[in-house]
Amino acid sequence: MVKETIRVYARVKPLGRRQQTAVYSVDNDATALSSLEITMPRELADGFVNNKRESYKFKFQKIFDQEEKQDVVFDSIAKPVAECVLAGYNGTIFAYGQTGSGKTFTITGGAERYSDRGIIPRTLSYVFNKLQKDSSKVYTTHVSYLEIYNECGYDLLDPRHEASRLEDLPKVTIMEDADQNIHLKNLSLQQASNEEEALNLLFLGDTNRMIAETPMNQASSRSHCIFTIHISSKEPGSATIRRSKLHLVDLAGSERVAKTGVGGHLLTEAKYINLSLHYLEQVIIALAEKNRSHIPYRNSMMTSVLRDSLGGNCMTTMIATLSIDKRNIEESISTCRFAQRVALIKNEAVLNEEIDPRLMIVQLQKEIQELKDELALVTGKQRTSELSQEELLQLDELIETYLEDNDPDSTLDVGADTRKIKYCFIRVKQLMKHSNMSDKQLLSQHIPEEKDINKEAAEEELIKLKELLQQRDNEINILVNMLKKERKKSQDALFQLNAASAGSAALEQSLLLNLEESQSPSCCLQEAKDFSSSVCSLPSLPRQTEGKMSLGYQEAFELFKRNHADNITIDDNKQLLKQRFAEAKCLGEKLNEVRNKINHLKGEITQRRIQRAALAISSPPEELNTLDPVEEKLRTQMEEEKKCYKTMFDRLKGLKIETEHLQLLMDKCKTKLQKDFEVWWSQEAVNLQTQQEKPETLSSPNTAPVYPQLIESSQHLSTDRTPPNSSTSIPLTGDNQADADILAFIKARQNILQKKGLGNK
Numbered sequence: 001m002v003k004e005t006i007r008v009y010a011r012v013k014p015l016g017r018r019q020q021t022a023v024y025s026v027d028n029d030a031t032a033l034s035s036l037e038i039t040m041p042r043e044l045a046d047g048f049v050n051n052k053r054e055s056y057k058f059k060f061q062k063i064f065d066q067e068e069k070q071d072v073v074f075d076s077i078a079k080p081v082a083e084c085v086l087a088g089y090n091g092t093i094f095a096y097g098q099t100g101s102g103k104t105f106t107i108t109g110g111a112e113r114y115s116d117r118g119i120i121p122r123t124l125s126y127v128f129n130k131l132q133k134d135s136s137k138v139y140t141t142h143v144s145y146l147e148i149y150n151e152c153g154y155d156l157l158d159p160r161h162e163a164s165r166l167e168d169l170p171k172v173t174i175m176e177d178a179d180q181n182i183h184l185k186n187l188s189l190q191q192a193s194n195e196e197e198a199l200n201l202l203f204l205g206d207t208n209r210m211i212a213e214t215p216m217n218q219a220s221s222r223s224h225c226i227f228t229i230h231i232s233s234k235e236p237g238s239a240t241i242r243r244s245k246l247h248l249v250d251l252a253g254s255e256r257v258a259k260t261g262v263g264g265h266l267l268t269e270a271k272y273i274n275l276s277l278h279y280l281e282q283v284i285i286a287l288a289e290k291n292r293s294h295i296p297y298r299n300s301m302m303t304s305v306l307r308d309s310l311g312g313n314c315m316t317t318m319i320a321t322l323s324i325d326k327r328n329i330e331e332s333i334s335t336c337r338f339a340q341r342v343a344l345i346k347n348e349a350v351l352n353e354e355i356d357p358r359l360m361i362v363q364l365q366k367e368i369q370e371l372k373d374e375l376a377l378v379t380g381k382q383r384t385s386e387l388s389q390e391e392l393l394q395l396d397e398l399i400e401t402y403l404e405d406n407d408p409d410s411t412l413d414v415g416a417d418t419r420k421i422k423y424c425f426i427r428v429k430q431l432m433k434h435s436n437m438s439d440k441q442l443l444s445q446h447i448p449e450e451k452d453i454n455k456e457a458a459e460e461e462l463i464k465l466k467e468l469l470q471q472r473d474n475e476i477n478i479l480v481n482m483l484k485k486e487r488k489k490s491q492d493a494l495f496q497l498n499a500a501s502a503g504s505a506a507l508e509q510s511l512l513l514n515l516e517e518s519q520s521p522s523c524c525l526q527e528a529k530d531f532s533s534s535v536c537s538l539p540s541l542p543r544q545t546e547g548k549m550s551l552g553y554q555e556a557f558e559l560f561k562r563n564h565a566d567n568i569t570i571d572d573n574k575q576l577l578k579q580r581f582a583e584a585k586c587l588g589e590k591l592n593e594v595r596n597k598i599n600h601l602k603g604e605i606t607q608r609r610i611q612r613a614a615l616a617i618s619s620p621p622e623e624l625n626t627l628d629p630v631e632e633k634l635r636t637q638m639e640e641e642k643k644c645y646k647t648m649f650d651r652l653k654g655l656k657i658e659t660e661h662l663q664l665l666m667d668k669c670k671t672k673l674q675k676d677f678e679v680w681w682s683q684e685a686v687n688l689q690t691q692q693e694k695p696e697t698l699s700s701p702n703t704a705p706v707y708p709q710l711i712e713s714s715q716h717l718s719t720d721r722t723p724p725n726s727s728t729s730i731p732l733t734g735d736n737q738a739d740a741d742i743l744a745f746i747k748a749r750q751n752i753l754q755k756k757g758l759g760n761k
Ligand code: ADP
Pocket: 012, 013, 014, 066, 097, 098, 099, 100, 101, 102, 103, 104, 105, 106, 110, 221, 253, 321
């Protein structure tokens, strides 16, 4: 359990050029708390506020002055909380301050620059990065996005309802279980398996929030938004699950209505515009008081949802956002006062661990059995019946496992049944006797002399080398067959071509050229190399010689591959994959465009609202309550763009799944091709061997080897093959090119044999 008070930070928003110079000073102390001093200008202190004090001092964990950037704020405030959440504790970060003081800027961020990203996107990035690196646990992450306006909760991520008006969204309600745990009914938890998905959900939620808002309900300043990251983790094989939540809260504007005509205690007596913030203050006052047993959490939805974050099982951090210019001094002081009270609240965070009930049952069953056994031993109740056949078999198995276990601490546990214990002793004795006898027998057997061993080793080596020789000869023969077949094929093709178009000599020439090219060993080898590098993840080939594929094997594989039915599938898939990649790239670009458009529209709406708010000061209040047609138009536009964005994002997600699937399919095909080839290769080798043993059967075309799974049938195989002889004659085809290949191959074989010390045998 970790006990600590809520950490409270302050952030001062940059002052505009037209705003007056600062009326505050910051004293950031690296070792202790920092302090913020707000000085009341004399004219204010004397007149408007009837208060004698001129300066107010407040303590904070740290104060981020105007020039502090988002990354610094994230590093000092959010990173430690995110770490705790990753470790299994609950965390909350909430921003409190008047409208326009920078709450949304701090929590979510500004839309314009990437560097303006706020705490939510930075935390998502940080968390997913950490999860990816930790392979020791299995993690699941979900996000939810709740907006509370006028005591009603709305799900900003509800996939079934397109947000048009806030009031049209399904309402989220609070439920309390018997243990007084809060549950939110109708709030959807969306799984986000990576940063991209989570950011997309945040973006959609923010867009929904803006669309749902009307100028009349002023939802942005009067609603609370809670973005929650839910993480659960489990070690493989363990029954314990850790669950933690991180609430990132953008509270409603804390501005208060001054009671006009009342002097003196103006700052403390001013009323919140937002009632739920009033209840939040009540909760905080109650928590800060000693000996208060009742905390009025239930008075508002927001305090109910954040109950754990305030004085409960949570590591909580508050950011007081301040916009300290002359006009906002009262608001700034009341924000700081609120922060000082919050800083007194103590939280107790505990690790949220749960046990998997299934494992619990197994453990309890074991315990019951042990207790039963113990009871039987204590009561001395003897069971008269003999052990059943099944029990005896079970015991034999147990004894066997026990004896085979090398762990010196292993035990043989048969419970407290004396019949079983006795049986075990007898059985172990029997086994001991038996093993003694077999040991003696072994000792009396012949021990071979050193000379014998050497001789045996030499013989073994000889056999191995002979086998290798045989293998290579088989390779040559298979290759000769294949080359003959290829040659026949090209001749057939040429013949057909000649018959069809006797005219074009140039065409023929080019075809011949192509054929030569495709038959040249360097071309085949290059392709074979390409392919073998593309299948580098496959299991190693059995015919590799000292880490290198033999030449014949490679070439045979290349030819086999070319004729294999699956090769077409692989090529098709390759094409499709290329297409999909191009499509995904195009879609990604479009998606970015739409996202930028939406961001632009958001900016325009914000601008429009600021303009109208300024206008409202000088014009009658009815103006403010009429719908602004320009904003309406912008909102409709944004709604359209959002729909477009969603469709495109879903399509992109689909494409990603499809390409992954295609890639898997291709890998499968490649593995299959490889396996088929190996089967075929070994069959060829066997066939050749039998042919060598019985050369007379060679003349029969029926014995010609057949390619398994090949498109081509064996019709191209020539039947006039020279019977292969492993050591003397070289089988030549009569075709210059093919014969050159064979000669090159045989040379390679000789090289290998020479290396082995066998010479040109
Ligand atoms: P709130 O959510 O508290 O009403 P916002 O976050 O919307 O306030 O901030 C109001 C305006 O001030 C926005 O245009 C925002 O971009 C800008 N702003 C707030 N804080 C900062 C800051 N630290 N740096 C730059 N701009 C800021």
